[in-house]
Amino acid sequence: MPEKISSERKQSLVDAVKRLQAYEEIQNNMGRFMAAFNFRQADKVLSHFALNQPDVSLEIADEGVFEGPEVVRQIVGETVGAPVKAGEMLDLQLNTPIVEVARDLKTAKGVWWSPGGGAIPQDEGLPKAIWYFGMVAADFICVDGAWKIWHMHWFRFIKCSYEKGWVEDTSMNNRLNTPVHPLAKPTTYHNPYSPLSIRDGIPAAPRPYETWTDSSWMLERDKSK
Amino acid sequence: MSAATVEERLEALEKELQQARDVLAIQNLMGRYTVNWVPKNLNLQADFYALDEPDVSVEVGDRGVFRGAEAVKTLFGKTFSNPVLEGVLLIHYLTSPMVVVASDGKTARGVWRSPGIEAVLPPAGGKPIPMWSFGAYAVDFIKKGTEWKIWHLHWFRQIKCTFEDGWVDDLSMTSASTPPAPELGRTTYHNPYTPDSIQTSIPPCPEPYETWDDPKWSTVERMPADRSTGR
Numbered sequence: 218m219p220e221k222i223s224s225e226r227k228q229s230l231v232d233a234v235k236r237l238q239a240y241e242e243i244q245n246n247m248g249r250f251m252a253a254f255n256f257r258q259a260d261k262v263l264s265h266f267a268l269n270q271p272d273v274s275l276e277i278a279d280e281g282v283f284e285g286p287e288v289v290r291q292i293v294g295e296t297v298g299a300p301v302k303a304g305e306m307l308d309l310q311l312n313t314p315i316v317e318v319a320r321d322l323k324t325a326k327g328v329w330w331s332p333g334g335g336a337i338p339q340d341e342g343l344p345k346a347i348w349y350f351g352m353v354a355a356d357f358i359c360v361d362g363a364w365k366i367w368h369m370h371w372f373r374f375i376k377c378s379y380e381k382g383w384v385e386d387t388s389m390n391n392r393l394n395t396p397v398h399p400l401a402k403p404t405t406y407h408n409p410y411s412p413l414s415i416r417d418g419i420p421a422a423p424r425p426y427e428t429w430t431d432s433s434w435m436l437e438r439d440k441s442k
Numbered sequence: 443m444s445a446a447t448v449e450e451r452l453e454a455l456e457k458e459l460q461q462a463r464d465v466l467a468i469q470n471l472m473g474r475y476t477v478n479w480v481p482k483n484l485n486l487q488a489d490f491y492a493l494d495e496p497d498v499s500v501e502v503g504d505r506g507v508f509r510g511a512e513a514v515k516t517l518f519g520k521t522f523s524n525p526v527l528e529g530v531l532l533i534h535y536l537t538s539p540m541v542v543v544a545s546d547g548k549t550a551r552g553v554w555r556s557p558g559i560e561a562v563l564p565p566a567g568g569k570p571i572p573m574w575s576f577g578a579y580a581v582d583f584i585k586k587g588t589e590w591k592i593w594h595l596h597w598f599r600q601i602k603c604t605f606e607d608g609w610v611d612d613l614s615m616t617s618a619s620t621p622p623a624p625e626l627g628r629t630t631y632h633n634p635y636t637p638d639s640i641q642t643s644i645p646p647c648p649e650p651y652e653t654w655d656d657p658k659w660s661t662v663e664r665m666p667a668d669r670s671t672g673r
Contacts, residue, residue, distance in 0.1 A: 222448070226452070230452075230456065233459040233460075234459065236463070237459070237462050237463065237466070312535045312536055312537045313476055313535050313536040313537075314469065314473065315469070315470050315473030315474065315477070316466070316470070317470065328473070328477070330533070330535055330536075332535060332557070332559075350533070350559070382572040382605045382606070383531070383559070383561065383605075384529075384561050384569060384570050384571065384572045410561065411529070412528065413529060415482065415528055416480040416481065416527075416530070416531060416532070417480065417482075418478055418480040420477075421477065422470070422473050422474040440478050440483050440486055
């Protein structure tokens with residue numbers, strides 16, 4: 218009589234496959250997200266967010282935290298969805314992926330490093346070429362079988378003139394001295410590179426975990442964990 | 443269908459899944475290693491290594507081979523220490539991942555191409571100097587229980603130059619400023635870019651393998667006609 222395969226063993230296999238599929242989907246979706254972001258496709262960018270979650274959020278450098286489905290829709294519409302200008306370019310790429318899918322398969326955490334280049338049209342003359350480097354950390358949640366961005370934080374650490382580089386040009390490190398967006402909550406972390414800055418290793422790399430509790434992992438300084 | 447066939451198929455599937463999970467775990471390990479590569483945390487880098495292995499090693503450009511637990515700890519705790527943290531930037535991206543886990547599941551090999559940006563303090567003081575630092579990692583990994591550790595790491599430095607002058611005009615850092623200390627192992631390969639250099643495909647993409655047996659795999663150029671058919 219053939220030995221029966223235990224249900225635990227079967228479930229272990231199923232879970233392993235699901236975890237690998239989740240990793241693949243999250244990686245591909247982040248690629249799609251970044252391409253849409255670069256090409257000012259606001260609707261596509263929004264399609265990657267878990268807009269059914271009341272605490273869905275997007276934190277952008279030192280512009281603040283934008284929390285809630287309608288707030289995320291508005292800020293993405295205003296920024297990504299702004300009219301395209303001739304000569305404008307943003308090419309952010311993703312590398313150094315670190316993705317952990319929770320053991321319960323309901324959520325995931327991911328970090329990518331993102332070097333990039335850009336061109337900012339000027340009122341007169343040629344566009345200004347810039348280096349634009351950052352890191353992105355995100356919580357993901359599985360919604361009706363599809364992985365969506367739940368909380369995302371863009372950690373910009375370099376925005377500088379292409380010619381001058383990141384030591385000479387720190388003029389764009391911080392936001393302009395204008396009122397913050399009325400829908401923004403306070404920034405949780407902004408540490409752009411400057412000759413006076415000390416690097417933190419933040420966002421931290423996610424570690425294996427059972428069940429999602431909060432987003433504090435992104436700012437974890439204790440590297441022994 | 444017989445029970446033996448079902449069991450064999452299940453075991454094969456479990457092995458394949460474990461290998462796929464190991465690839466991701468290794469990718470994440472290298473990601474954590476890279477995230478931790480900030481001046482104030484460099485002393486912790488030795489924790490990523492299999493320090494219980496007598497031949498654990500790090501080879502960095504033409505600085506020689508740091509072999510053994512004490513040498514690895516010295517590299518990260520002393521050689522690479524930065525007394526001044528402000529203004530130092532060390533960003534080494536991991537791209538083009540190539541990771542192969544041995545059939546026996548005990549070791550793995552990985553190669554990543556790594557463009558990087560830096561800002562380093564000049565010895566004489568003054569403002570940091572922005573730099574380009576490009577190269578490749580070739581790494582042996584070894585599994586300790588359920589956790590992967592770095593066993594041998596070789597940083598193949600290809601470019602190290604100032605941001606301002608670029609890699610054709612600034613060759614001042616193609617080689618180490620001082621010879622490696624005599625107690626270190628001899629550099630096994632160093633072929634940085636210069637206007638006279640000929641580029642090679644080293645380190646190569648690791649090929650599938652059964653059991654770790656070749657410490658020199660990362661310094662041997664593999665031409666398409668030389669490659670095995672693999673699995």
